[in-house]
Every structure is written in structure tokens, then in C-alpha cells.
Amino acid sequence: AQGQNLNCTFDTNLCSWTQLRNDNSDWKLKRGSTTTANTGPTRDHTSGNGQYIYFETSQGASGSKAQLSSPQFTVPRRPPSCFSFWYHMYGDSVNNLNVYLKSGNTLGKPVFTKHGNQGNKWIQAKINIRNKNNIKVVLEAVKGRGFRGDIAIDDVMYTSGIRCPQNTAPGNTGNTSITCNFEDDALCGYKQLTNDNFDWSRTTGTTSTRGTGPSSDHTYGTSKGHYMFIEATGKRRNQKARLMSPRTTTLGDKCLRFYYNMHGSNIGKLNVYAQANNVLGSAIWSMTAEQGQDWRLAQVTVRRRGNRRYNIVFEGARGNSDAGDIALDDVSIIPGRCPALGSCNFEKDFCGWTNVASDDFDWRRNHGPTSSTGTGPPNDHTLGNTKGTYIYIETSAPRVINDKAQLRSETFPNNNGNKCLQFWYNMLGSQVGKLNVYIVQNDIKTLKWTLNGQQSGTWNLGRLPVPRVKNSFSFLLEGVRGTGVRGDIAIDDITVTNTRCTLSPSTAVASNQGSTTPTQATTLGTTKTPTNGRTVGCSFDAGFCGWTQLRNDQFDWSRKRGRTSSGGTGPSRDHTSGTGYYIYTEASAKTMNQTARLQSVPVKPTRSSSSSCLSFWYHMYGPQIGGLNVYIQLGASMGSPIWTKKGTQGNKWINAKITVSQTRQYSIIMEGVIGNGYRGDVALDDVALTNGACTGQTSAPGTVTTIPPSGGTVRSCDFENRNLCRYTQDKTDKFDWIRQAGTTSSTNTGPSSDHTYGTGRGHYMFIEASAPRKRGDMARLISPRYVDRQDMCVQFYYHMYGTGIGTLNVYAK
Numbered sequence: 001a002q003g004q005n006l007n008c009t010f011d012t013n014l015c016s017w018t019q020l021r022n023d024n025s026d027w028k029l030k031r032g033s034t035t036t037a038n039t040g041p042t043r044d045h046t047s048g049n050g051q052y053i054y055f056e057t058s059q060g061a062s063g064s065k066a067q068l069s070s071p072q073f074t075v076p077r078r079p080p081s082c083f084s085f086w087y088h089m090y091g092d093s094v095n096n097l098n099v100y101l102k103s104g105n106t107l108g109k110p111v112f113t114k115h116g117n118q119g120n121k122w123i124q125a126k127i128n129i130r131n132k133n134n135i136k137v138v139l140e141a142v143k144g145r146g147f148r149g150d151i152a153i154d155d156v157m158y159t160s161g162i163r164c165p166q167n168t169a170p171g172n173t174g175n176t177s178i179t180c181n182f183e184d185d186a187l188c189g190y191k192q193l194t195n196d197n198f199d200w201s202r203t204t205g206t207t208s209t210r211g212t213g214p215s216s217d218h219t220y221g222t223s224k225g226h227y228m229f230i231e232a233t234g235k236r237r238n239q240k241a242r243l244m245s246p247r248t249t250t251l252g253d254k255c256l257r258f259y260y261n262m263h264g265s266n267i268g269k270l271n272v273y274a275q276a277n278n279v280l281g282s283a284i285w286s287m288t289a290e291q292g293q294d295w296r297l298a299q300v301t302v303r304r305r306g307n308r309r310y311n312i313v314f315e316g317a318r319g320n321s322d323a324g325d326i327a328l329d330d331v332s333i334i335p336g337r338c339p340a341l342g343s344c345n346f347e348k349d350f351c352g353w354t355n356v357a358s359d360d361f362d363w364r365r366n367h368g369p370t371s372s373t374g375t376g377p378p379n380d381h382t383l384g385n386t387k388g389t390y391i392y393i394e395t396s397a398p399r400v401i402n403d404k405a406q407l408r409s410e411t412f413p414n415n416n417g418n419k420c421l422q423f424w425y426n427m428l429g430s431q432v433g434k435l436n437v438y439i440v441q442n443d444i445k446t447l448k449w450t451l452n453g454q455q456s457g458t459w460n461l462g463r464l465p466v467p468r469v470k471n472s473f474s475f476l477l478e479g480v481r482g483t484g485v486r487g488d489i490a491i492d493d494i495t496v497t498n499t500r501c502t503l504s505p506s507t508a509v510a511s512n513q514g515s516t517t518p519t520q521a522t523t524l525g526t527t528k529t530p531t532n533g534r535t536v537g538c539s540f541d542a543g544f545c546g547w548t549q550l551r552n553d554q555f556d557w558s559r560k561r562g563r564t565s566s567g568g569t570g571p572s573r574d575h576t577s578g579t580g581y582y583i584y585t586e587a588s589a590k591t592m593n594q595t596a597r598l599q600s601v602p603v604k605p606t607r608s609s610s611s612s613c614l615s616f617w618y619h620m621y622g623p624q625i626g627g628l629n630v631y632i633q634l635g636a637s638m639g640s641p642i643w644t645k646k647g648t649q650g651n652k653w654i655n656a657k658i659t660v661s662q663t664r665q666y667s668i669i670m671e672g673v674i675g676n677g678y679r680g681d682v683a684l685d686d687v688a689l690t691n692g693a694c695t696g697q698t699s700a701p702g703t704v705t706t707i708p709p710s711g712g713t714v715r716s717c718d719f720e721n722r723n724l725c726r727y728t729q730d731k732t733d734k735f736d737w738i739r740q741a742g743t744t745s746s747t748n749t750g751p752s753s754d755h756t757y758g759t760g761r762g763h764y765m766f767i768e769a770s771a772p773r774k775r776g777d778m779a780r781l782i783s784p785r786y787v788d789r790q791d792m793c794v795q796f797y798y799h800m801y802g803t804g805i806g807t808l809n810v811y812a813k
Helices: none
Strands: 028-031 049-055 067-068 082-089 096-103 112-115 123-129 136-141 151-159 199-203 225-229 240-247 252-262 270-275 285-286 296-302 311-317 326-335 364-366 388-393 406-410 421-426 434-441 444-452 459-467 473-480 491-498 559-563 581-585 595-600 610-621 627-633 643-646 654-663 669-673 682-691 739-740 762-764
Touching: 096 123, 112 123, 112 199, 136 151, 151 406, 225 311, 252 270, 285 296, 406 421, 434 459, 444 459, 473 491, 473 559, 610 627, 643 654, 669 682
Parallel strands: none
Antiparallel strands: 028 049, 049 151, 067 136, 082 123, 082 151, 096 112, 096 136, 199 225, 225 326, 240 311, 252 296, 252 326, 270 285, 270 311, 364 388, 388 491, 406 473, 421 459, 421 491, 434 444, 434 473, 559 581, 581 682, 595 669, 610 654, 610 682, 627 643, 627 669, 739 762
């Protein structure tokens, strides 16, 4: 077969496509809407009244899959052949759509992937396939954490020996030659200019330098897709590379859209020009410095220049070091002006605002009332009727308390003057949670505006003044789910103006003005230590953030979604969301005591605090687990571990917290050690670094924090904090408990290290039995006072070693 039997509209059946049997579910034929509201299409793509196929997510566990296979076919050597299809991914629980090229029994890695809500619309995907013998295309849908996650496909087509046309970038409707996703070897007619210092390069996957550039392209979202980038290695500071588009074919104002990646500790500058009559002119758009690991959307209006036609020129300037690769993908240009930066009435789409990939659920567009009674607005703010559109968070099942939905604006190049963010919000409902507004700058987010609970009025005006700032920034809107389904929060008519304003309402002031660093630009975590834009904090959903593989070990840490490849070891899902990524050490085909080391970016202690709290979640499950060590490296020496765990810790994610006290720059090293077999995978997730010592009032490392059904909380102390978590010495006893690190002062008694860290750096409490103590002397340590309405479980670790050990008693006073 030459591929012609891959074509299918699904109007009558699956054509020559077949359901695979090694999955959990099947694709289904459907006409009209799917069975679940607020997800899936309302009609097919072909005619509007035909059929399509879809993956039904009302049943099945998170991570379950449905796979559909094409017949076997062969792709000619040259030129590439085009496989295209239309997909629909709408709903706040949408997970993944993957496309594989299966050879024999090997599925391999996806050649195309999309994750999360893509809007209530059909979108075309095109994949160039090169020189493959006896392959099958496999379409795979993966279920997320809820039932509003239906994924649909229609109008599959394969064209042998013809490259996919470049008339449309995914999700756009541009029809000029400037539009390009760089899958074409001819670059859609783009040319390297000669009045620069070096050329742009075309690549797939990562760039050749660690710690900079994207992990995949934007079009396909996999290592098979192509993008353009500037290679900073071997270049000098401020050297430039220029890439010029074909000339425009129509007149009038245009909106230029493109995706860029500026990730690295020494990013230079990306400039965009509209060159007319061979005159470059002034830049119409510029961006500098680290912008995070993800692809960011940029939009800029190119105004009509009389009757002159022009070329778009992308200019990348090299920064201070090799960690300065800048990437470009999915360029398009459409008639009319772009929406004002940051402004949106949501009547057509989200404008330049994007849902954050690694939060709990998405903001969605809606008109009329929401699906729950007693909450949400009756109509939008723009038109004031049920035909107008706004955005909101849907708090019905499967949402739970404190689930977060985050929406991020485009990046503002800088703020030379005052700005004002203005928006209209609706927070009607007896179970409304919280609405937060952050400013994200240098990959650090700072809470600036917050409201909690029900607010009277259908639509209320919110304002946030933005003072002058030196660096680029963006806004982040965060809706937090409250205690129940009557907690929908809505927003409409966002505008950003170059004017002064006052905070509105006055009660929206953020009591905690601390900054937090995101794990990547669109996965906002909780780390407070900015390090030139790269971060210690990481959920690993979009890459390794600021962490790099060391070379003084025997193998590398790997990123993984779902189960590891060996049974009886490793986690079944990540800690962050249950559907994202974690990192782990693969124990198969390794020998005992081999190590994998991962190093953070350098951390420079702040003037206000020399102590920081390193938090991470680890998973050590399997009968052949080796160890996990944490080091603080000063200079060239790793020194001894400050924290260590050995052996299996159970099939669960466990939180560890370590207080790091340093006055000079350091880096953190995570070391996984192989045990005596392949069932020894060690995993890490959700690393964070915050200013100040760990409090000790949260889950102690080695325990699991739970909230009892009746609403109680876990209280714990690891004694790493000098205030002992408010434990006090009893003044009616004979002597006091002592806080200690390492061994006690007497030989042949006491521990060699604490239990929390497992090293000489961690602290514990002990009684010193040496003189002047005598037999029967007592030392009592009293916890804070608790009030409970249920039975509680007290858990602690004790050490009683020595020939003259007395008695340890516990009382409920």
C-alpha cells in the first residue's frame, strides 16, 4: 500500500484503521456532541453533520489509553510525504494526543504530541514523514484526571511524495508565504542574510549546549519537529544572525505571530524588523534575557507602509556565554492589527493569554451562565448578554479544594513607565475560593493582588498598578478552587494601559509580598532564589529547568511520565499532577554502587537570609533500592552528603526538607546510587528552594502528610529549626533535652547521625547522661497545646543505644 488507504473521514466507519488491543480503551465513532458537556466537539470537521472518532473519558483511570493503527505502508525516499489530520482537544481535563510511527512491534517515541485544552475548535496538524519502510501510524489518546477530557480526530489524509504545504501554522489561519513551521527543508523561502556575523541553524530536539534552548519544537512538541535557532557556542558577545522571510504579497496592517524560546543563563537579544527597500530600520519587537524553558507566544502589529512591500527579519544577538541559544518556530501573519498587548475581551479566543500546562485545570471560555446553579455570572461583561464570552474556572467534579488554574499573558518587553492592569471579575457563590494576580519577572512570580471568598455584585472592577521596572515581565491570573461546586470565578475585558492607577478594590492587597520562582516559565512553583532566570525549583514537566547532568558519574537521570520500565519498582505517576513528569535513575543494566548526579544552578544567598529551605519529593520503592544522597557543593569539592536515604521506603512519594545555611555561593547535587539489582529505581519530583530555614511545622522528611477525613491536620517537627517547633523544656524536671547534630559527646551511646537527614548535618533531641546526672533524673520536653475532636496518632523515631540506658516515657498531659 502506498498510503492511499490511510485517508478517512470516518463518516461511515474506521476505513482501514484498526483498534489496537494492548491499550485500555477504544476510539469511538460519533455524530454530533459527545456525551459529556463542556468537552469534545459539537459536530464533525468534514461537513458539520458527519461522523468523527473520539476518545471518551467518562470512564477509566487516569493514564488509560486508546490506540488506533493505520495499515502498513512505505514512505518513498524523497521528497517527504505528508500525513495530516484534524484534532479537537477541548475540556479542562484534556491530557495527551500522541502520534507514533510504529515499525514492527516497536512503537518508539511520538513524532507529534499535544497536551491540554486547545480550545473548542478543530485544528489541523501536518507531519512530514521521510523514507520509512513498512510502518504504521498509531493515534493515541491518553486520559487525564477528570471526565471533561474528550479528544477527537477527523479527516485523516496521507499524500505520498508531496511535502506538507506551509500555508497554515497550527492553530492559525494565515495564508501568506511568511507563515512557516520550518518543517520544510527549503525553510518556506526564508533566507540567511549576509550583513551579519553568522547564520541561524535548523534543528530537532535539543540544541548541542546543555542548559539552554528548547527540549523540542513547538509545532509537533516532540524531538521530530524542526525549529530555527542561533548557536551561541563559538560566537562572541553581540554577534548577530539574521533570517529574512519572503516579501509580503498584500498591503494593509498585519498581525505577525511567532513562538520563541529564550532559555539560558546568558541570553542575548531577539529583535524583529520589517525591512522595506533593503533598509532594516528600527526593531518593531525586541526581547532580552532568560524567558523560561517553554515556548512563548509573541504578537506584533506590522503597520501598512504605503505601497511598499516588506520582509520580516529575525535577528538573534549572542549573549555573554555559550548558554545563550535563542529559538524560533511557527511564524504566521494574518490580516488586521494584533490585539493590544495583554488586552482581551475573549469574544474570539484567548488573545495572547495561555493556560499554564502544569497546573491542576484550565480557564475556559463561556457564554451565558455556568453549569452550576448559585455561582458564576448570568452573562458576559463586554456585551452584557448571553451571546458575549468571558473566561471562568469550572469548580465541579473532579475538582477538589485548592486546585489551581493559571493563565499567563504575553511578555511585556520592559516597563519604562507606569502601567495599569484592569479587568472585570465575578466571584459569586457561597463556596468561592481565591483569585490571585502575580507579576512574573526574571522567571520569578510575585503576588500583587488577591481576593478570597464571595464578592457581591455581578461584575466588579479590578485594578493593579504596575510601577516602572527594568526587565521584561508578564501577568499570571490564578483561580483557586474553594470548598465546593458553587465556587466558579469569572474574568472579562482585560486591558493594560500606560497610565497610573490605584489598587482596586483596596481589600485586594497581597499581605505576603514575597516572590516565588517558577519551575519554568509556565509551570510556576515555589522557589524563592532567582539564579539568572534558571531555577532550582522544578516539577520536571517541561524539562530539567536549571539542573544539569554531571559527568563525574556513570550514567544520567532520566525524565519519565507514568511507570518506569521495570515492574515492582519506581512510581506509577508523578507527584505534581499525576499526569506529568518526574526524574528517576533507571537501575536496569547497571552495576551496584554506580551513581547518577544532577547539579543545580549556582545559588547566591541573599543579604537578608543565609538560610534556605530545600524541599523535594522522593520515591524509593523496590527490593533492590540503593541510595539517594544530597550534597551542597562549595567550589570544586562535593564534600559529604548533608542528607541521605537508603533502601526501600514504600510505594509512595515522601517529602524531604533540608535547611541549607551558607554565606557564599553554592550548588546542590542530587545523587542516585544503584543497589544490587534492577528493581531499584529512585525518583525525584517537585524540587523547591525558599528563603529562610525550614519551619519543621510541616511534614517531616520520611513521613507522609495527610489530612484526616474529619478535617484534622498533621503536626510534626524534625528539630531542624532552633525554636524546636514551639516545643518547650519542662521547668519542674531535673535537666533539659539538648538539640544536637552528629554524635553525642559520649562514646558507645547515642546515634551517629539524625533520622531526618541521615547525616551529621541533621539535628535531633537527646538527653546527655554524663555527670552531673544521676540515676532517676528526668528531662521532659513538652509539645505545643493541641485541641482535637478525634483520635490522633503520634509517631516518632527514637534511638536508645548504650549499656546504661534508662527509660523513655510519653504522656498525654
